[in-house]
Amino acid sequence: NVVGYSANDTYADSSSLVGSIFFSDKFTKGGFNANAGLRADIHGGAVGILPRFSISQKISYFHITASWGIYRQYLNRVPLLIEDERLAFPWKLTKPLVSIHSIAGIAYERDGLLLSAEGFNKRYDNSNEIVNGNVINTRVNLYGIDFYAKKIVGSLSMFGSYSFQKVVFPVDNTSHEIKAGGVYGAGDFVFSSNYVYGYGFPALFAGSAKEVQGSADGPVSSLGITPYSRLDCAVTYVRKTGAGRLQTGLSIINVLDTPNVKYTFSADSNDLVALYSQAMNFTPMLFFEFIF
Numbered sequence: 001n002v003v004g005y006s007a008n009d010t011y012a013d014s015s016s017l018v019g020s021i022f023f024s025d026k027f028t029k030g031g032f033n034a035n036a037g038l039r040a041d042i043h044g045g046a047v048g049i050l051p052r053f054s055i056s057q058k059i060s061y062f063h064i065t066a067s068w069g070i071y072r073q074y075l076n077r078v079p080l081l082i083e084d085e086r087l088a089f090p091w092k093l094t095k096p097l098v099s100i101h102s103i104a105g106i107a108y109e110r111d112g113l114l115l116s117a118e119g120f121n122k123r124y125d126n127s128n129e130i131v132n133g134n135v136i137n138t139r140v141n142l143y144g145i146d147f148y149a150k151k152i153v154g155s156l157s158m159f160g161s162y163s164f165q166k167v168v169f170p171v172d173n174t175s176h177e178i179k180a181g182g183v184y185g186a187g188d189f190v191f192s193s194n195y196v197y198g199y200g201f202p203a204l205f206a207g208s209a210k211e212v213q214g215s216a217d218g219p220v221s222s223l224g225i226t227p228y229s230r231l232d233c234a235v236t237y238v239r240k241t242g243a244g245r246l247q248t249g250l251s252i253i254n255v256l257d258t259p260n261v262k263y264t265f266s267a268d269s270n271d272l273v274a275l276y277s278q279a280m281n282f283t284p285m286l287f288f289e290f291i292f
Contacts, residue, residue, distance in 0.1 A: 016093050018043045018074060031058035041072055043096065048072055065118075066104040073097040078128045079135050095137075098125040112152035119145040142167045155185040175200030190236045190249075199227035228260040244292040250284065257282035 024037035033056045041048040052069030078092045105118030124140040144165035151158050160180040167173040181194030236249035254260075259281070 016043065016074065032056070043074065048096070048098075061108055061110040063107045063109070064105070065107075068102050069100075071099045071101065073099070076128070079130050094128065095126045097127060099123065114148070114150040116148045117145065118148075119143070139169065140167065141169050156182065157184075158182040173200060188237055188239050190238060191234075192236075193231070193233045195229070195231045197227065197229040229256075229258050230260065231255040231258075244290055247289040247291070248287065250286055253280055253283040253285070255282065 019042040027034040036053040039050040054067035107116035177198035234251040
């Protein structure tokens with residue numbers, strides 16, 4: 001397999017080809033499953049060996065899983081400090097971002113109830129980060145855990161989740177996110193709602209930029225501090241006809257009109273500039289769909 005990458009920004013044009021070969025095998029016995037694979041990437045005259053494996057075991061109502069693997073990413077968003085301490089994240093072909101993922105989880109499912117927990121540890125080498133106002137190439141370590149619960153009772157389906165993540169280098173950062181929602185069917189109508197609340201996530205989290213908050217004096221020191229939250233609701237009418245299916249309804253995004261803030265980065269024809277934008281505010285939408 002051969003994949004081509006190209007990057008075009010204000011400062012440089014570049015392209016590259018990556019050849020890869022992948023082998024995999026699978027073993028199954030009873031409730032036990034094991035998958036093992038080996039990938040070799042050929043890039044710039046060098047060969048990268050990327051082993052991966054996963055196992056799972058089903059015991060009664062429990063399902064235990066674990067996986068480990070090494071991955072490479074060649075096209076990354078790179079933090080770039082330009083004049084007046086402005087910050088941009090152009091796509092660039094860089095020294096490969098190498099990551100090692102270790103994940104383990106357990107789930108319980110019975111009578112419409114699903115409970116799961118999954119822990120992870122991830123290490124990223126050759127990551128370009130902002131530390132104390134300077135761009136450095138470094139190693140980033142992060143770990144966390146995700147909890148998830150879902151329950152189905154008749155025509156009602158409810159879910160909730162909690163995620164914890166901690167970045168331990170180059171700048172310590174702890175983030176939390178809570179989600180909850182439900183879907184209820186009543187005849188031809190479907191009512192749904194979901195809510196998300198989080199804090200501690202860097203506002204500039206994108207691509208290979210795992211953590212970009214600088215020091216108190218840095219150009220990005222104020223980002224990723226304000227919590228964000230959003231409540232969405234919708235009602236849908238579904239009706240089957242002889243020719244197909246009709247779907248129409250009302251969807252309201254950000255019911256509480258929470259002023260969430262995000263930062264985006266782009267390049268114009270002359271310079272790389274940082275643009276401030278606001279997340280979607282209170283937005284009602286009517287929709288109509290006919291499926292043949």
